[in-house]
Amino acid sequence: MASTPTPHRAFHPYAAAVDASASVTAVMLAHAGGWDELALVVVPLAVFSLLLLVARNRARTIADAQASPPLEED
DSSP: OOOOOOOOGGGSTTHHHHHHHHHHHHHHHHTSTTHHHHHHHHHHHHHHHHHHHHHHHHHHHHHHHHHSOOOOOO
16 A cells, blocks of 8 residues: 655745744744743742732731721710
8 A cells, every 4th residue: 555655844835934934933032031031030929929918918907807896886
């Protein structure tokens, strides 16, 4: 049983343009000046800090509500 050969990518008319575009994108992402590595550190730290701030504010609100005497009605 003979199978028909599939054309190699190199014979496709746009193969060189696709390869060049992919390699340019890869180089830009690989050598982005460090901003992507910085984002991998800064974004989680910012999210953690925001969550910590929200939790601290909630804890203060709860502590203040428990510490204050209940209001008496006349």
